[in-house]
Amino acid sequence: MITLYTWGTPNGQKISIALEELQLPYEVRPVDITRGEQFDPAFLAISPNNKIPAIVDSDGPGGEPIALFESGAILIYLAEKAGRLLPAGPRSRYETLQWLMMQMGSVGPMLGQAHHFRRFAPEKIPYAIERYTKETARIYGVLDKHLAGREWLAGEQYSIADIATWPWIARHEWQGMDLVDFPNLRRWFDTIATRPAVQRGMEIPR
């Protein structure tokens, strides 16, 4: 059984969407990061960087339990465990990992800063709002250009690269973005939004 430690944020939703897509049985342990539960010593033993998501799989490699943090590592682990959502062919596998890393290194951190300075910062700092909104628009432009004439971010199939990126684009309004300005990204976004597993994953934790 997999235990998912999560909260209702894009990084957490990536993992619940992947678990739903892969139909792996899991139980949910909400970690309320607005109340500091990520600093609980029991959670830190699993996720030492005090962030959700994290998982514990009682049936890890060699049949032994494994604990994992960092959503990119968890997505690779789950895809390899189930044998789906990460292509086996070397070219499409590296392409998928490349766009997964683009999400981990750029999409998440930069859009996350846009959320912070546009919505949550106690004071409005025009320099920070402009910097991260502009960087968000640049990243949307990169994704939009890449998706011109292709259905998925990597390879020929829906993959963990799409799953990692989608919940961040779902918060486009928080980031001051209008998908009308990014038609290829919008088509990709709307297609994935219809997937029942994505809809279920977005509701976790209930």
Ligand SMILES: N[C@@H](CCC(=O)N[C@@H](CS)C(=O)NCC(=O)O)C(=O)O
């Ligand atoms: N690179 C990490 C980022 C995870 C992350 O930023 N999680 C946030 C919620 S979206 C969190 O737990 N924040 C609590 C904290 O920093 O104290 C991943 O992808 O797993």
